[in-house]
Amino acid sequence: MQALTLTSPGGLDNLTLSTLADPGRPGEGEVRVAIHATSLNYHDLLVAEGAMPTAHQRILMADGAGVVEEVGEGVTEFAVGDRVVSCFFPQWADGLPFSRVADFTCTPGDGADGFAAEYVVRPASHFTHAPVGWSHAEAATLTTSGLTAWRALVGDAILKAGDTMLALGTGGVSITALQIAKAMGARVIITSSSDEKLAQARTLGADETINYRSTPDWGKAVQDLTDGTGADVVIEVGGPGTLAQSVTAVRTGGHIALIGVLTGHEGVVPTSLLMAKQAKIQGLIVGNRRQQQDFIRALNQTGLRPVIGHRFTGLSSLADAFALQRSGKHFGKITVEW
Template sequence: MKAIQIAAPAGLDALRFVDLPDPGPPGPGEILVRLRASSLNYHDYLVAIGGIPTADGRIPMSDGAGEVLAVGEGVKDFAVGDLAVSTFFPLWQDGDAPDDGFTGVPGDGADGYAREMVVAPATAFTRAPRGWDAAEAATITCAGVTAWRGLVGDGALKGGETVLVQGTGGVSIYGLQIAKAFGCTVIATSSSDEKLERLKALGADSLINYKSEPEWGKAVRKLTDGRGVDHILEIGGAGTLPQSIVAARNGGHIALIGVLAGVAGPVPTVAIMGKQLKVIGLTVGSRRHQLDMIRAIDVAGYRPVLDKRFPLEHLADAFRHQASNRHFGKIVVDI
């Protein structure tokens, strides 16, 4: 089978397109999946450039979707021909997050899905949403589940609430779609007026260009008649958290997800305490979160927003496109 491996010490020029042995037949409790698509996340980019060190020869990419070619003894959740999509934490089925960190995460502590075939435990996959193709399904694993857990799993999102999403990456767009499916009001931020108009077309109710409105937290409060928003998907991290704290209502919820604007910095703890905010850090979610999200998608019917698509052998070019920050939605790799 064809695959991509990362040669130590990593870097986009160290992505090698190689031939590897096909995996053997699935054993008890396992499935054989012919992977058809993956999608890019910031985590994958960090692995590729060496920001997250991995073993020499690691196969990258945490997201994977494709058809089931064979099922092992005892597998009941899948049949041959089903479209399956991977989970980010294969060992985290439900409940509290385990203490093993990223040791089993595909494309990080274990080989990922930049390859044509894989044998894995059936519990490392779920079925895909009804009617979706592999490229669409491959966007759920990291970005979709992160948005779902941030708003629904941890945030207990309710209809009629107000949600703030930051930027136009996969998590934020999924967050917008989830919030609108719940009947919520959405405020969206971006540095691009063109991208803001695309967010409006997806259902965003109010738009803020954070370059022209550097104190966008105050702008959010004006849009909410001084109250602030109920939920914030905090993608920026240390660089944007202070403004998110301003934007949140008293007792509001901030899902601390990303580090795009910095991994460390001063945190206004007095403001967090004074507003009695719930700031919850999270990294993707469990298989149960993914199953719950897919069940909701089957009812609500929204679909992911796909940006450019690249063949597997051009994965380095896909990462370069991601680094340019010109994308809107999810960048897909066709396998």
């Protein structure tokens, strides 16, 4: 079996297409899945570059989509031929997060082997059914960024029709959030440093766009666009470098979904303004299996499809895909199929 492995201490030069032993037949409660696609997320890039240390030889990638080839004794949720997609926190079935969710010890591609492989044998609870009619590449976008956007808007912020949502950037989380918010009848404002990407966002339904490079005080610009009210929900993927502007942009009593750390891990929070606005900052990392099932039911109902900006073919192309991701030149998701 072929798999893409990372040799410590990490770095894209230490990615190797390896021949490993076949995982064999599934045991009780397990399924054997032929994996056909993955999608890239910032978390995967941190692991690949060695910024998040992992095992000496780790099979990468949290996202995986494929076909069930065999089911073990006692498995009733899946049958041979079912198209499935992986879970980011396979041990988190439902309810509130707990300690093992916070440390990534069971997250595929980090604390456990991931899905950059031809075959895996895992407990059936590590997967959900994929959306009906989706390609493997499309389904692979759900595990991390797709579910993060869904949880942020629907599970935590409880977005409703007529609300205004601000999304930072045009990566996978923000573009999926744009799609979900528009499907729910919300107004969407989105930022980017690229006018070309902003034009693409408008074709997806973005109501207002802001180039944060030419408008560095974009928090005030959001206030101006909302007649001084501010955004009901902010999808904050930048972290310390953008959080102050997000606090300016959010409405009094609004919700900031703190998802990413693209600008660093520590910074200054404008606490006085945050208190005055009585706004909520909710940190989150992806979601649980039940939320993924809810998201997929919504996708089957609405017909939304992910935006895949770049598609690579073959496990050996993963390093090139990571290089593109690191450049920041992508729009939406980057996928690899095999």
